[in-house]
Amino acid sequence: MVRDLETALLRSFVTAVRAGSISRGAAALGQTQPALSQQLRRLESAVGRPLLHRSPSGVSPTRAGEELLPYAERILSLCAQALAETGRALTGHCRVGLLEDLSASRLSQALADLARLHPGATLEVLSLSSAEMREAYGAGRVQLVLDHVLDVPGPPRWTVRRPLTWAMGPGVEAEADPLPVVLFSNPCFWRTSVLEALERAGRRWRVAFESNSLAGVLAAVRAGLGVAALMPANVEPAMACHDAGALPALPDVELALARHPRTEGDLLVDAVETALRRMV
Numbered sequence: 001m002v003r004d005l006e007t008a009l010l011r012s013f014v015t016a017v018r019a020g021s022i023s024r025g026a027a028a029l030g031q032t033q034p035a036l037s038q039q040l041r042r043l044e045s046a047v048g049r050p051l052l053h054r055s056p057s058g059v060s061p062t063r064a065g066e067e068l069l070p071y072a073e074r075i076l077s078l079c080a081q082a083l084a085e086t087g088r089a090l091t092g093h094c095r096v097g098l099l100e101d102l103s104a105s106r107l108s109q110a111l112a113d114l115a116r117l118h119p120g121a122t123l124e125v126l127s128l129s130s131a132e133m134r135e136a137y138g139a140g141r142v143q144l145v146l147d148h149v150l151d152v153p154g155p156p157r158w159t160v161r162r163p164l165t166w167a168m169g170p171g172v173e174a175e176a177d178p179l180p181v182v183l184f185s186n187p188c189f190w191r192t193s194v195l196e197a198l199e200r201a202g203r204r205w206r207v208a209f210e211s212n213s214l215a216g217v218l219a220a221v222r223a224g225l226g227v228a229a230l231m232p233a234n235v236e237p238a239m240a241c242h243d244a245g246a247l248p249a250l251p252d253v254e255l256a257l258a259r260h261p262r263t264e265g266d267l268l269v270d271a272v273e274t275a276l277r278r279m280v
Helices: 007-019 022-029 033-047 063-085 106-117 130-138 191-200 214-222 267-279
Strands: 052-055 058-061 092-098 121-126 144-148 156-163 165-168 179-184 205-211 227-230 252-259
Touching: 007 022, 007 033, 007 052, 007 058, 007 063, 022 033, 022 058, 058 063, 063 106, 063 267, 092 106, 092 130, 092 267, 106 121, 106 267, 130 144, 144 267, 156 267, 165 214, 179 191, 179 214, 205 214, 214 227, 252 267
Parallel strands: 092 121, 092 144, 179 205, 179 227
Antiparallel strands: 052 058, 144 252, 156 252, 165 227
C-alpha cells in the first residue's frame, strides 16, 4: 500500500515546530489546539515514528522530526510556487543577499527550486559583510536583502521573529560548570543576548571556541568543544539538545527584508520575495 503525506498535515507540523508550541501553532493556523494535536498524531501515524517531543514548555522535533522538517518545508514551498507560477514564465536576473546562517539553510534550496521552475531566470545568492551588502544594495547590484533587522541596508518591507536553539557537541554535558560555549566572533548580533541569557540563569560559562563563520562554529560543535546558539535549520540531528530544561531559554532573532526601490513591478523579484517570506 502506497503511503502519502498530506500537505495539510505537513503544514500543521511545520507550523507547530516554528511556533515552538501546539497552542501557538494552532493560533497561527486559525485552528483549535485539539484539532492541531489530532493532525499531528495523524502525521506521526503516517510516518510511523514520533515527530515531536512534548513538554509543558512547548514542543521540539524528535530525531525523526528533524529529518522530516526540511522535506516538509520544501514540499510546501514547491506546492505554493507551483500554484502561483504555473503558466507564467519568469526571466531576468535577481541577486539576493542573505545572512550566512540563512544562506546555508533551506532558503537556498527554495530559491534553487524556483530557478528550476523558471529556466529563463537567473538567481544569485550572496553572503557579504554588512558594509559590502550596503554598498551592493545602494548600487542596485543586489535586489533583495534578508538579514538581521538592524543590518538590512534599506527600509524593511516586513520583519519576522525566529527562535534560536541550542546545539550541543558530542560528550558535552548541559550541566557542565562552567559551560563551554562556542560563539560567533564579534560583530554578532545575538552573541551578547545569548551570554546575557546565561548570566540571567546564573550559569557560569567559558568561551571554548570562536569563529566568524557558520562553518567554523558547526565544526567546533561537531568536534565536541561546547554548545552554540544557532537557528534551528542549521542544527544537525546529532547536535540536538533534548534536555531543553538544562539550558536557559534563548532569545528570538528578528529578521527583516529590504527590497531595492527600483525593482517594484519586477515579476521575478516578486516571486523571489514571496518564496523567501514563505520559507523564512
